[in-house]
Amino acid sequence: QEEEEEEEASLEDPWQDEEYFGSYGMLRLHLEMLSDKSRTEAYRQVILSNSASLRSKVVMDLGCGTGIISLFCAQLAQPSVVYAVEASSMAEYTRQLVKQNECQEVVTVLQGRAEEIELPEQVDVLVSEWMGNCLLFEFMVESVLLARDRWLREGGVMWPSSAAFTLVPCQADRYYAEKMAFWERPYGLDFTPLQPLAKQEFFTKPKFSHLIEPSECLSAPSDVICLDMYTIQVKDLEEIRGQFHFDVEKPGVFHGFTAWFTVYFESLQTGGPTVELNTGPNAEPTHWKQTLFMLDRPVSVYTGDSIRGTIVLRRNPVWRRHMSVTLHWNIDSSSMETSNCKVGTKTFPMWR
Amino acid sequence: QEEEEEEEASLEDPWQDEEYFGSYGMLRLHLEMLSDKSRTEAYRQVILSNSASLRSKVVMDLGCGTGIISLFCAQLAQPSVVYAVEASSMAEYTRQLVKQNECQEVVTVLQGRAEEIELPEQVDVLVSEWMGNCLLFEFMVESVLLARDRWLREGGVMWPSSAAFTLVPCQADRYYAEKMAFWERPYGLDFTPLQPLAKQEFFTKPKFSHLIEPSECLSAPSDVICLDMYTIQVKDLEEIRGQFHFDVEKPGVFHGFTAWFTVYFESLQTGGPTVELNTGPNAEPTHWKQTLFMLDRPVSVYTGDSIRGTIVLRRNPVWRRHMSVTLHWNIDSSSMETSNCKVGTKTFPMWR
Ligand SMILES: [Ca+2]
Numbered sequence: 083q084e085e086e087e088e089e090e091a092s093l094e095d096p097w098q099d100e101e102y103f104g105s106y107g108m109l110r111l112h113l114e115m116l117s118d119k120s121r122t123e124a125y126r127q128v129i130l131s132n133s134a135s136l137r138s139k140v141v142m143d144l145g146c147g148t149g150i151i152s153l154f155c156a157q158l159a160q161p162s163v164v165y166a167v168e169a170s171s172m173a174e175y176t177r178q179l180v181k182q183n184e185c186q187e188v189v190t191v192l193q194g195r196a197e198e199i200e201l202p203e204q205v206d207v208l209v210s211e212w213m214g215n216c217l218l219f220e221f222m223v224e225s226v227l228l229a230r231d232r233w234l235r236e237g238g239v240m241w242p243s244s245a246a247f248t249l250v251p252c253q254a255d256r257y258y259a260e261k262m263a264f265w266e267r268p269y270g271l272d273f274t275p276l277q278p279l280a281k282q283e284f285f286t287k288p289k290f291s292h293l294i295e296p297s298e299c300l301s302a303p304s305d306v307i308c309l310d311m312y313t314i315q316v317k318d319l320e321e322i323r324g325q326f327h328f329d330v331e332k333p334g335v336f337h338g339f340t341a342w343f344t345v346y347f348e349s350l351q352t353g354g355p356t357v358e359l360n361t362g363p364n365a366e367p368t369h370w371k372q373t374l375f376m377l378d379r380p381v382s383v384y385t386g387d388s389i390r391g392t393i394v395l396r397r398n399p400v401w402r403r404h405m406s407v408t409l410h411w412n413i414d415s416s417s418m419e420t421s422n423c424k425v426g427t428k429t430f431p432m433w434r
Numbered sequence: 435q436e437e438e439e440e441e442e443a444s445l446e447d448p449w450q451d452e453e454y455f456g457s458y459g460m461l462r463l464h465l466e467m468l469s470d471k472s473r474t475e476a477y478r479q480v481i482l483s484n485s486a487s488l489r490s491k492v493v494m495d496l497g498c499g500t501g502i503i504s505l506f507c508a509q510l511a512q513p514s515v516v517y518a519v520e521a522s523s524m525a526e527y528t529r530q531l532v533k534q535n536e537c538q539e540v541v542t543v544l545q546g547r548a549e550e551i552e553l554p555e556q557v558d559v560l561v562s563e564w565m566g567n568c569l570l571f572e573f574m575v576e577s578v579l580l581a582r583d584r585w586l587r588e589g590g591v592m593w594p595s596s597a598a599f600t601l602v603p604c605q606a607d608r609y610y611a612e613k614m615a616f617w618e619r620p621y622g623l624d625f626t627p628l629q630p631l632a633k634q635e636f637f638t639k640p641k642f643s644h645l646i647e648p649s650e651c652l653s654a655p656s657d658v659i660c661l662d663m664y665t666i667q668v669k670d671l672e673e674i675r676g677q678f679h680f681d682v683e684k685p686g687v688f689h690g691f692t693a694w695f696t697v698y699f700e701s702l703q704t705g706g707p708t709v710e711l712n713t714g715p716n717a718e719p720t721h722w723k724q725t726l727f728m729l730d731r732p733v734s735v736y737t738g739d740s741i742r743g744t745i746v747l748r749r750n751p752v753w754r755r756h757m758s759v760t761l762h763w764n765i766d767s768s769s770m771e772t773s774n775c776k777v778g779t780k781t782f783p784m785w786r
C-alpha cells in the first residue's frame with residue numbers, strides 16, 4: 083500500500099528526488115545515522131588518524147547531512163577549508179550547527195545537488211557517507227563519482243577508498259518460522275492455504291534490517307564484489323557481477339543468503355593505517371544491519387557440501403535509485419542425503 | 435514524506451477505504467494480529483467459556499479477516515451459523531480456510547462492507563475485533579455500531595460488550611534521551627539548534643507502539659473513558675470526554691501520558707465469567723502495545739503532587755478514520771520544589 087502511494091507520488095521523476103531529498107529534510111534519518119556509533123565513530127577515526135596530514139588540505143564532504151564529518155574535520159584537524167555539500171533542506175540547519183560550534187572559519191555549507199554545485203577550487207579529499215542497503219541502494223554513489231570526476235584534483239583521496247560486498251549462505255530459522263511455518267497449525271487450525279501469499283509477500287523482496295548471528299552462517303563469508311572508488315565509472319553501476327564458492331562447514335538448513343558491506347578508508351600518508359567500517363555479523367551492528375535474501379524453499383545442507391554460483395546487481399533502467407539482485411546457486415553434495423533441489427535462481431527487486 | 439504520499443493518494447475519499455481495505459488484503463497485518471497471542475487467545479477464551487451457550491445461536495463475525503474467530507466458533511461450539519463478514523480481498527482466502535478446516539457447514543463467508551451486506555436473519559451474537567490504537571483509531575467501531583443497529587436481535591449480545599480507555603502519567607526517559615537529549619552533546623558537539631525540529635518531529639503526534647514498564651508509571655492508572663457497546667451511538671464518537679485525577683506516588687520526571695485500552699466480553703449466561711483483554715503494562719504485551727503522548731517539556735513531580743485534568747478525543751470532521759487527542763493538565767504540588775510549569779494543554783493529531 084505504501085508502495086502504491088509512492089508510485090503515484092513519483093510518476094514523473096525516475097530519480098524520485100522530491101521523496102529522496104524530502105526524507106533527508108526530516109530529522110529522523112539523520113538521527114538514525116548519528117545514533118549509529120559504529121558508522122559515525124568510523125568517520126571520526128578517519129579524521130583523527132589523518133589529523134596531521136589534513137593540515138591545509140581542501141576537503142569536500144558530499145551529502146553532509148547535519149555536517150558531522152565536516153565538524154570532525156574542523157575540530158580534529160586543520161584543513162584550509164571544508165566544503166559541506168547538502169541538497170536537502172537540512173542544509174539551513176547545518177549552517178546553524180557550524181556557527182553554534184564555531185567552525186564557520188573552516189566549514190562552508192553549500193546547498194545544492196552534487197551535480198550542480200560550484201566550488202572555487204579542486205579538492206584534495208572527497209569524503210562522503212553514500213552507502214545504502216546492499217551498499218548501492220539509492221545510488222547516491224553516482225553523485226559521488228560525478229563529484230569525483232569534476233572536483234577531485236589529480237592524486238586526491240577518496241573516503242571511502244574502496245568497498246566490498248560480502249555474501250554468506252545462512253539459516254534464518256526465526257524469520258522462516260514467523261512468516262512461513264506459522265501458517266502450518268496456528269491455534270490448532272490449518273492455515274496452509276495462505277502460504278503462497280506469505281511467500282509472495284515476505285520472500286519476494288530482500289529483507290532489510292536483518293541481523294544475522296555468526297552462528298547462523300553456514301560457511302565462511304566471501305567478498306563477492308569489490309569497488310575501487312578511484313576507477314569505477316557511473317556506467318559500471320548498471321550491472322555488477324560477482325561469483326561465490328562456499329564450503330558448508332556444518333549441517334543445517336539453507337534458508338537464504340545474507341549480504342552486507344565493508345568500506346575502507348586509506349591513509350593520506352603512504353603506509354598509514356587503513357580505517358574500516360564493517361557492517362557484517364562479526365562487527366558491532368550498524369543502522370544498515372544486514373540484508374536477507376530468502377530462498378522460496380529451504381534446503382538441507384551438510385558439512386562438505388559446496389554452494390557455488392553468481393550474483394548480479396542490476397540497476398533499474400527506469401527507477402534510478404532502485405536495483406535488482408539476481409542469485410544463481412548450485413549445491414554440490416558429497417553425501418547422498420541432500421534433497422533434489424540442487425540448482426536455483428531467484429531475482430529480488432529492490433524495490434521495483 | 436510517507437504522509438504526503440498518503441495525502442495525495444486519498445484526496446478524494448475521506449474514509450481512505452482503498453488504502454484501509456487494501457492494507458487488509460495483505461497478509462502482513464493479519465499475521466501481526468494472529469501472532470498476537472493475548473489478543474487471539476482472548477477471543478478463543480470467549481468462545482470456549484461460552485461454548486455451551488453458543489449452541490444453535492446465530493453469530494456474526496464482523497471484519498473477520500482470516501476468519502479465526504469464526505473458526506473458533508465452529509470448532510469449539512455448535513452455533514447454527516456464523517456469518518463471517520470481510521470487506522477486503524482477504525475474504526477469498528477466508529473461504530478457502532473455512533473449507534480447509536471443514537467448517538463450511540457452519541461458517542458462511544460474506545465479502546462486503548458492514549454497511550452493505552445482507553443477512554437472511556438477525557443475529558444473537560455480534561463479535562468483532564474492531565479495536566485500534568487508542569481504542570478508536572481507524573474508527574472501525576462505526577461499522578460495528580451500524581451492524582449492531584441493523585442485525586443484532588433485541589437482547590442479543592455484543593462481544594466486546596464494553597471498553598475502557600486508560601491513562602497514566604509516566605516517565606519516558608529512554609525515548610526522551612534518544613529523541614531530544616541526544617542533541618545536547620553528540621560526539622562532543624553542540625547540536626541543540628536541532629531540538630525545536632526534534633520536538634516538532636517526535637513529540638507532535640503520539641508515539642504508537644510504545645511499551646511502558648509498570649515502574650515508569652508515576653501513579654496508579656485510571657480509566658478515563660468507558661464505552662458501553664450496547665448504548666453508544668455513532669454520533670457519540672465525534673467527541674468523547676474524560677477526566678482524570680492522579681496522585682503522584684513517587685518522585686520522578688513527568689514526560690507524558692501513556693494510554694491503552696481494555697475490552698470486556700460478558701458471558702451469554704447471567705452470572706457467567708467475563709473475559710477481559712487488557713493491553714496495558716501489567717498484562718502481556720499485545721500488538722497494540724501502548725500509546726505515548728509526550729509533553730513538550732518534562733516536569734519534575736514529587737510524591738503527594740496531584741495531576742488533574744481532562745482528555746478529549748475528537749474525531750476528524752474530514753478524515754473519518756482519524757482523530758485528535760487533547761490533554762489538559764494541572765499539577766497541584768504539596769511541596770515548594772515543583773517547577774513553574776503547572777498547567778499545560780496539548781493537542782495530538784492522530785494522524786491529521
Ligand atoms: Ca547512507
Ligand SMILES: [Ca+2]
Nearest residue numbers: 563564565566
Ligand atoms: Ca484492529
